Amino acid sequence: MRAFWALVRRDLRLSARIGGGGLNGLMFFLALIVLAPFAIGPDLNLLARIGPALLWISALLSTLLGLDRLFQADEEDGSLDLLQAGSLPMLALVSAKCLAHWLTTGLPLALAAPVLGLLLALEPVQLGLMSAGLLIGTPALTAIGAAGAALTVSLRRGGLLISVIVMPLMVPILIFGVASANAPLLGLMEASTPLKILLGLSLACVTLGLVTASAALQERG
Helix, strand or coil: CHHHHHHHHHHHHHHHHHCCHHHHHHHHHHHHHHHHHHHHCCCHHHHHHHHHHHHHHHHHHHHHCCCCHHHHHHHHHCHHHHHHHCCCCHHHHHHHHHHHHHHHCHHHHHHHHHHHHHHHCCCHHHHHHHHHHHHHHHHHHHHHHHHHHHHCCCCCCCHHHHHHHHHHHHHHHHHHHHHHHHHHHHCCCCCHHHHHHHHHHHHHHHHHHHHHHHHHHHCCC
16 A cells, blocks of 8 residues: 555656646636637526536546556656566556546546536536536546556557547446436436436446556556
């Protein structure tokens, strides 16, 4: 556990020192949400109806930023080989790096969503559900992205390829995340139903994503 948390702290320090994909992702998220009302117009009903979708799509795109460097930077400077030769199992290594990525990307997005949701005229109950949904769903986005990053770790400029690989896999998270925020507005179901489905999907995606990323890094040439 000491090695695990040391690796998490290392990645957090590197993210802060380099300027970090986390800050870039948050600024990108902010820019998309701030610009959306100008593009859509002053129709508050329309903004409230599509607001959750805009927030989730923005969060998904923000998560993709910097994923190509999740393992590639360590691969290029040889750090990944040293880490792999250490006492930490590959699954724990991948988990630590994903946790650091989520703390700098997914968590800030979930905390910022209720504030930015005010710009989209969301109802108070929707703001809380957006934050809860992102807290549940963004770990899955990170884990799926990590699997794509591990599969393309040996490729230069693999960012576009990562997006092509992982975006279709993120669609179920997107669907039920938006459904949980829209449930009170549409009145078709209780908000807890899509949240429970989202939680189940997230747990499955995190498990499969981490295992896939670990196997891909173990077998990399």
